[in-house]
Amino acid sequence: MRAELAARALELFTERGFDETTVDDIARAAGMSKRSFFRYFPTKEDALLGELEATAERVAQEISARPPGEGAWECLHTVLRAWEAHINTQIEVLRLIESTPPLRARLLQKRDEARALIVESLTGRGLSPLEADLASVAAGAALDTVAREWLRTGGSADRPTLTDQVFAMLRPAFLS
Amino acid sequence: MRAELAARALELFTERGFDETTVDDIARAAGMSKRSFFRYFPTKEDALLGELEATAERVAQEISARPPGEGAWECLHTVLRAWEAHINTQIEVLRLIESTPPLRARLLQKRDEARALIVESLTGRGLSPLEADLASVAAGAALDTVAREWLRTGGSADRPTLTDQVFAMLRPAFLS
DNA sequence: CCTGAATATGTCACCAAGTGCCAAGCTTGG
DNA sequence: CCAAGCTTGGCACTTGGTGACATATTCAGG
Secondary structure: OHHHHHHHHHHHHHHHOOOOOOHHHHHHHOOOOHHHHHHHOOOOOHHHHOOHHHHHHHHHHHHHHOOOOOOHHHHHHHHHHHHHHHHOOOHHHHHHHHOOHHHHHHHHHHHHHHHHHHHHHHHHOOOOHHHHHHHHHHHHHHHHHHHHHHHHOOOOOOHHHHHHHHHHHHOOOOOO | OHHHHHHHHHHHHHHHOOOOOOHHHHHHHOOOOHHHHHHHOOOOOHHHHOOHHHHHHHHHHHHHOOOOOOOHHHHHHHHHHHHHHHHOOOHHHHHHHHOOHHHHHHHHHHHHHHHHHHHHHHHHOOOOHHHHHHHHHHHHHHHHHHHHHHHHOOOOOOHHHHHHHHHHHHOOOOOO
16 A cells, blocks of 8 residues: 555656645545545655655664674665665656655655664764764765765666765774 | 744744744734745744855855865865854754754755755865765765754853864865 | 454544735835 | 835635544454
8 A cells, every 4th residue: 555655656746746746646546535645654755755764773773783893884884885775766766856855855854863763873882972973974975975976877877886985985084 | 024033933933832833923923924924934944944045155155265276175164164153053943953853854955955055166166076965965964963962062062173073073085 | 154343444624834816005216 | 296116914725734533344253
C-alpha cells in the first residue's frame, strides 16, 4: 500500500508537478481516500521521502555495531558508503527534489533528524558532543555533495568512487 | 512594520508556542490583518527568520569582493566569522528554533539557498563546482556546529573563538 | 460455521496556512 | 482640489492536515 502510494505519487509529481498534484489525486490514483493517505504518510512530501527515517535508524545501528577501535571518520565512511545508493536513489527523484523547494526542505529536515541519531551513536563511541556534531554534519555534507556532483554529471559518475573521493577531501583534521 | 511583526511573533512564539500561535494572532497583536501579514512575510516561519536571505546576499557579495589570491577556506572563515553573530542571534531564538521542527526546517531551507549563492561566489573565484559545493557545505556545517555548541554551553562560550576552532577542525584537506 | 475483537477504511466536519480579487483608504505630486 | 499610486482590509477559496465516528474487513477461537 505504501509502495503503491509512493509509485503513484512519483508518477503524478513528475508528469504534473508537485504543487499541481493534490493529495487527493494521489490517494484516488491508488484507489483510496485522502484520509487513508495520511494514515500511511504524515505529509505529502513523505510519499517520496518516506523510507528515509527507516534507513537512518539502520545506519545509526550499524555505526554503533562497528569495532570500537575504528576511527570515527572511517566508520562513517564505511557505513555511509554502503548506504549511499539507498539514500540517493534514482536520478529522476533527485532531480525532482532538487527542483522542488518543499521536497528539498523536507529532505533537509529528515537528514537533520538522521544526523541527531548518528550523533548519539558517535557519542556512544567516545566522541565529545562537539566532535560528534562536527563529524555527523561533515558526513551529511559529504553525502549531499556526492548527490549534487552525481547530478551534475548527469548520472554517469560512479557513485562509490565519488563517495570515497568526497570523504577523503572532507576528512576533518582532528579525527584520528 | 516588519520589525513590529517580528517582535510580536517572537513574543507569542516564546510564551505560547509556535503551533499554538496563529498568523492572525500575530497580525492582530501588531495591529493589522492576516492578509497584510503575508504582504510582509511569505510564511509564518519567516516572521522569525526573515532577515536571513538579506544577510546571505551580503555574505555572497563580500566573498566575491575578497582578494583573489586568498585561499577559499580563509575567505569563508573570515567573512562568516564576521557575520556569525548576525546569523546565530539571541539564545532565546536559537532555542526556539531548535525545539520547533517547522522553524528548524525553514532555517535549513534558507541555509541551503544561501549555500547556493555562496557556491556562485566561490566558482567566481576559480573553484570547480565540486570544490565550491564541498567548501560551502562545510562552511554551513561549521556555523551549524558553532550554534549548537554555543547552545550546549548555555550561551557562555565565546562565539568568535568557537568559530575559529570549528573552522580549523573542519578545514577540508584539499583547500590551499 | 458463527461470533466477536482488532484493524483498515471511508465520510464528515473542522482548523489553519496561504492566495487571488476587489473595494476602500491614504499619500503624493500637480 | 484632484488624480494616480501604493497600502490595507475583507472575502472567498483551495489545500494540507487532524479528530471523531461509523462501517467494513479480517481472523481467531468456540
